Amino acid sequence: MENIAERIRNKELRALARGISYVEDNHEQKQELLSTLFPHTGKAHIVGITGSPGAGKSSLVNGLVKVWRKQGKTVGIVAVDPTSPFSGGALLGDRVRMRDHEEDDGVFIRSMGTRGSLGGLSEACKDAIRLMDASGLDIVIVETVGVGQSELDIMKIADTIALVLYPSGGDVIQAFKAGIMEIADVFVINKADLPGVDQLKGEVEDLLHLTAEHKDWKPPILKTVSTEGKGMDDVVSRITAHKEQLLLSGGGTERRLSQLEEEVTRRLKEQFAEDIRDLVRSELENSQEPGDPYDTAARVYRQYREKSGVKEGNA
Known part of the structure; x- marks a missing residue:
């Protein structure tokens, strides 16, 4: 993957086309390629x-x-x-x-x-x-x-x-x-x-x-x-x-920082989502009377914070 990254940096169009194909096909080394080239x-x-x-x-x-x-x-x-x-x-x-x-x-x-x-x-x-x-x-x-x-x-x-x-x-x-x-x-x-x-x-x-x-x-x-x-x-x-x-x-820097903030936030949400689904599924399956969605969501949120080691009052 380092070889492809180097060839892309050297403006080889065939390597660029292959790198995009890796991205489209969700290649197992896709993230490595993107992280290498991001700087x-x-x-x-x-x-x-x-x-x-x-x-x-x-x-x-x-x-x-x-x-x-x-x-x-x-x-x-x-x-x-x-x-x-x-x-x-x-x-x-x-x-x-x-x-x-x-x-x-x-x-x-x-x-x-x-x-x-x-x-x-x-x-x-x-x-x-x-x-x-x-x-x-x-x-x-x-x-x-x-x-x-x-x-x-x-x-x-x-x-x-x-x-x-x-x-x-x-x-x-x-x-x-x-x-x-x-x-x-x-x-x-x-x-x-x-x-x-x-x-x-x-x-x-x-x-x-x-x-x-x-x-x-x-x-x-x-x-x-x-x-x-x-x-x-x-x-x-x-x-x-x-x-x-x-x-x-300076608007260009501000715009790109905003775009990066949005992307990082979105990727974190995607990673957290699966953990939260597991907690919700476990809560609903183990509760004899799950209750309304508002109380259930509040309990799952507390469980998630406890599992993550976040104390009450902390962001």
């Missing part, structure tokens, strides 16, 4: 691209990558597709639309399924992003499946989040309901050659007055026609400006 992460700019299905996210990503490559940046792409109900793998729709970069060694593309994750990103997806970061890629783009009421996982991994909208899509209110409006750093109105662009921009501006009034960064609203390459330079420029603002304000 070498934190340098890539993680860019989340989200928005409703049909907004043109994949063609937008395709256009953005062209601009970054002209700037000499290396780019990794995690294209999150719906999971196939038959094979369990990704449906690969996004990868088909990014064939322009297949022969480019400076671009690494990986399609991954959500694997039932309601938050839009599977655990394997988050680990794959970390491996790409450790491999020395300058930009890592994460394209999510689409806006949903619970699809906010992108905020737990990305430095900059771009929300892609399109005229007549009817998705502004849906995005607002889903909370995406509040976490977006850049708004992209794609398919801007369609009617209704100005109306859509006005709706976004009105909603931004409610969600972004007191923020240090005012999210720009940009127009693009990704299939024609129009507006790509402007989007890249604003995404880069957001990264620079994070560095100057």
